[in-house]
Amino acid sequence: MTAQEEKVTTLAELPEPIARFIDETRDRPNADSYLVAVLQMIQKHFGYLPAGALNTVSQKMQIPAAKVTGVATFYHFFTFVPKGKHTVSVCMGTACYVKGAGILVDRLKDLLGIRQIGHASKDGQFTLEVARCVGACALAPVLIVDDKVYANVRPDELPKILSKYGFKPKAE
Amino acid sequence: MSTTENEVTLSIDGIVTKAPAGSTIMDAADSVGIKIPRLCYHPHLSILGACRVCLVEVEGQRNPVASCAYPVADGMKVRTSSNQLRRLRRDVVELILDSHPKDCQTCERNGNCELQKLSYDLGIRERLFEGERKQPPKDLSSPAVIRDPEKCILCGRCVRVCNEVQGVYNLSQHQRGFQICVAPAHEGDMLNSVCVQCGQCANVCPTAAIIEHSATDEVFKALEDPAKHVVVQTAPSIRAAIGEGFGFEPGTPATGKMISALRTLGFDRVFDTNFGADLTIVEEAHEFIRRLKNNDRLPLITSCSPGWIKFMEHFYPELIPHASTCRSPMTMLSVLLKTYYAEKQGLDPKNIYVVGVMPCTAKKYEARRPEHADANGVPYTDAVLTTRELIWMMKTFGIEFKHLHDGDFDNPLGFSSGAADIFGTTGGVMEAALRTAYETVTGQPCENLDFVEVRGVEGVKESKVKIGDQTLNVAVSNGLQNAKRLFDRVLKGDKKYHMIEVMACPGGCIGGGGQPYPPPGLHIMDAKLLRMRAKALYAIDHHKQIRKSHENPYIQQLYKHYLGEPNSPKAHELLHTHYEAKLPRGTR
Numbered sequence: 001m002t003a004q005e006e007k008v009t010t011l012a013e014l015p016e017p018i019a020r021f022i023d024e025t026r027d028r029p030n031a032d033s034y035l036v037a038v039l040q041m042i043q044k045h046f047g048y049l050p051a052g053a054l055n056t057v058s059q060k061m062q063i064p065a066a067k068v069t070g071v072a073t074f075y076h077f078f079t080f081v082p083k084g085k086h087t088v089s090v091c092m093g094t095a096c097y098v099k100g101a102g103i104l105v106d107r108l109k110d111l112l113g114i115r116q117i118g119h120a121s122k123d124g125q126f127t128l129e130v131a132r133c134v135g136a137c138a139l140a141p142v143l144i145v146d147d148k149v150y151a152n153v154r155p156d157e158l159p160k161i162l163s164k165y166g167f168k169p170k171a172e
Numbered sequence: 173m174s175t176t177e178n179e180v181t182l183s184i185d186g187i188v189t190k191a192p193a194g195s196t197i198m199d200a201a202d203s204v205g206i207k208i209p210r211l212c213y214h215p216h217l218s219i220l221g222a223c224r225v226c227l228v229e230v231e232g233q234r235n236p237v238a239s240c241a242y243p244v245a246d247g248m249k250v251r252t253s254s255n256q257l258r259r260l261r262r263d264v265v266e267l268i269l270d271s272h273p274k275d276c277q278t279c280e281r282n283g284n285c286e287l288q289k290l291s292y293d294l295g296i297r298e299r300l301f302e303g304e305r306k307q308p309p310k311d312l313s314s315p316a317v318i319r320d321p322e323k324c325i326l327c328g329r330c331v332r333v334c335n336e337v338q339g340v341y342n343l344s345q346h347q348r349g350f351q352i353c354v355a356p357a358h359e360g361d362m363l364n365s366v367c368v369q370c371g372q373c374a375n376v377c378p379t380a381a382i383i384e385h386s387a388t389d390e391v392f393k394a395l396e397d398p399a400k401h402v403v404v405q406t407a408p409s410i411r412a413a414i415g416e417g418f419g420f421e422p423g424t425p426a427t428g429k430m431i432s433a434l435r436t437l438g439f440d441r442v443f444d445t446n447f448g449a450d451l452t453i454v455e456e457a458h459e460f461i462r463r464l465k466n467n468d469r470l471p472l473i474t475s476c477s478p479g480w481i482k483f484m485e486h487f488y489p490e491l492i493p494h495a496s497t498c499r500s501p502m503t504m505l506s507v508l509l510k511t512y513y514a515e516k517q518g519l520d521p522k523n524i525y526v527v528g529v530m531p532c533t534a535k536k537y538e539a540r541r542p543e544h545a546d547a548n549g550v551p552y553t554d555a556v557l558t559t560r561e562l563i564w565m566m567k568t569f570g571i572e573f574k575h576l577h578d579g580d581f582d583n584p585l586g587f588s589s590g591a592a593d594i595f596g597t598t599g600g601v602m603e604a605a606l607r608t609a610y611e612t613v614t615g616q617p618c619e620n621l622d623f624v625e626v627r628g629v630e631g632v633k634e635s636k637v638k639i640g641d642q643t644l645n646v647a648v649s650n651g652l653q654n655a656k657r658l659f660d661r662v663l664k665g666d667k668k669y670h671m672i673e674v675m676a677c678p679g680g681c682i683g684g685g686g687q688p689y690p691p692p693g694l695h696i697m698d699a700k701l702l703r704m705r706a707k708a709l710y711a712i713d714h715h716k717q718i719r720k721s722h723e724n725p726y727i728q729q730l731y732k733h734y735l736g737e738p739n740s741p742k743a744h745e746l747l748h749t750h751y752e753a754k755l756p757r758g759t760r
Binding site for chain 1: 335341344345346348355356357359365757759760
């Protein structure tokens, strides 16, 4: 089976509360409109929207799969790649950007081996995100790991910060 | 002018007219002969209002409105042309062009592209906006249709036809803003999806964003290969539509000219899929009679339409036991060409190259199904061309279609009864099967051969037919959304039928996904166009001496010398197939 075939045919089991929610809303008026709520629940549970779960939603709600993925890709909130254990967000607001946030992002990509924003490192430890202005411009550039804020971050500090979360730098 | 409750009076460009309440400004303008430019609008699909080309001015409104979506109101004053509107429409199309390739000369739709024509009509002579261009890759996965998102203008017609007419719901817009892309689920490809390959999306696409997956290169290559014995077979509905490609009025039968043109192209033998159709009827009628006697797996469902077959496998796998096991007429004939014909002619089947000319993109998919390949995995049908591709091949060969004399098919696989010709239109397979079933069951000649209740382009037709002491309930549907409605009733147990004919495309094969783009003023799915094409086939049937499949003398010979009885083990081995439930499952 090719990767594409697997992606479109796999049916993943939904967590019980989500399956129950679909069953409960099935006979309500405009039952299709619960799709976004269901997608939110799935993302909350898995950290992302697994393809197999989307296929199951399509079958269980009898909403065409193309519609389900069409809706899911419309919203920036939804993501289709697994999340790492920790989320590293770089503020890319104007102030942070002029103070070198772009360099931080590039350095983090290198360190974590992440090619694309929103993706996770191979070991599943870190997801790299960028944030719009977090409202802490005086501290620019700002880095947020999970919910801890780091201020005035310099690129050479990154390995040290990450090591608090289990990051092991490659031997130079 | 007085106005009733269901009618409003409005003025369009100073013409005072009445229009039904709830209709749109565009409808009202059409009714007084004012043609407002349009792009995403299609008369047989829902209103989307996506392209903003059909803007008009309504007195009292601050901004122009989209006339395809704006309802009429009593006392409304509409202007459909002004300098401001001209500029606006031109700018709207210019902005669409900004994200469109500049390859008109080499594009498949050159000359019949709606975007190209509209750009010219609106006076776009220069491309003033030069912005970022999306360059998404083509989807070449399906043997039936190619999706080229770079040429997509997001009019949504393919999405609408797939949802509303075919009930397949394979396509949807994904992402947002500049990144929007029409694609199957998971932004995947057309092969690994619930796509039934029917090609209706290609029929309604205004540009070349969805077109058939061309096989013309392979066919030209085979024709040039002296080692290959290249035979062609043409489906019943080709003769009713091919003339349109050469300026004939729709519904002009062009069998003879088509045959002559095929010979000019260099095909070694020109056979008729109709022969396969006659054979299908004999096999299917006997299958039906056997099931009827044993009250086994009724209703019997026809299996000629490859779009319907794939649809059943994804959407209604529980119906698989009911489907006739008969291969389609095309594949039956292809099998015979590489067995019976090869033996008779002393040819090595390896050197026979079979080309099917079909009104259908799904036949390209059918030809590639492993069920329809020989023991070495070589497909029985080597290549499938659509009517459109054949027309182009003839044109590129410099064939003057109008001046050709009328040729004849080669025998024995080119002779057919009138029952085979009507296969090309909805209800035709049913009618042909009834003619043969009637005589086989009763042993009496069928007096009235025209089963008119199953004719016509309505979505679902029903009829009661008396055969001997039994009254049979039969149903005929065309367009898969109609098939869905029919089978939902059947599966609920509301309706009991003995036999059901299903054609995937609206109107049957005459409205297939590979048929010529209709001439100006007509649209694919227009009842008028479909009736014109159907009329050609009924006329051919009417004028034939032999109008019942089992009376085709070459079919009788084939059974006598080669197959034995209908449904014999040999017939089963060569002419029947099987189906399997396919993933992903569709939604009903």
